[in-house]
Amino acid sequence: MTTTDFSSTLLVDQRPETVFDAIKKVRGWWTENVEGNTEHLNDFFEVRFDDVHYSRQQLVELIPARKVVWLITDSRLSFISDKSEWTGTRVVFDITEQEGQTQLRFTHIGLKPEIECYGACSNAWSGYMRNSLFNLITKGEGQPAK
Numbered sequence: 426m427t428t429t430d431f432s433s434t435l436l437v438d439q440r441p442e443t444v445f446d447a448i449k450k451v452r453g454w455w456t457e458n459v460e461g462n463t464e465h466l467n468d469f470f471e472v473r474f475d476d477v478h479y480s481r482q483q484l485v486e487l488i489p490a491r492k493v494v495w496l497i498t499d500s501r502l503s504f505i506s507d508k509s510e511w512t513g514t515r516v517v518f519d520i521t522e523q524e525g526q527t528q529l530r531f532t533h534i535g536l537k538p539e540i541e542c543y544g545a546c547s548n549a550w551s552g553y554m555r556n557s558l559f560n561l562i563t564k565g566e567g568q569p570a571k
Contacts, residue, residue: 431536431547433554435529437562441490441520444527447562448493448518454558454567469498474570477503480511493518505541529554529562 437444447454451463451470461470468484479501486494500511514535521528531554536546561567 429537430532430534431543431550432530432532433551434531435554435559435562436523436526437529437559438526439562441522441527444520444529444562445490445493447558447567448529449487450561450567452569454561454569455553456570458570482516485515491520502542504545507541510540510542511535511546529558 449464451472452459456472456474458473459470462468463470463484466484466487469481471479471481473479479499480497481499482495483498484493485496486492495516497511497514497516499509501508502510514533517530517532517534519530519532521530531550533546533550536543536550557567557569
């Protein structure tokens, strides 16, 4: 049986450079609870959502106006059996131009339907992508968790 990683796609009227810059502003769309740097190759940053979610990401690929990739090097998710389920997964933001618009394809490689976190985590990612990141890209202001 083949399963797929969680993926979500946005289409916006902004330029690829604008989308790329917004993705790197993690505090502006995901959560304000970020420690570390989120904009340069090999930067590490940690995010916390109270005692429910902790993860440490490393920026392992940055191609201006085209791609951002995070490697999750550590994680603790308190609401599932395997607390480190995200560790070793990757979060990929692919940016492409399509007929005068910019497409952003978000993929969390390793977040598959058969793992425990899939339901809650895919719903959370969908909300951040379609609301907060979309608004940061299109209106200049996201709705990150406080």
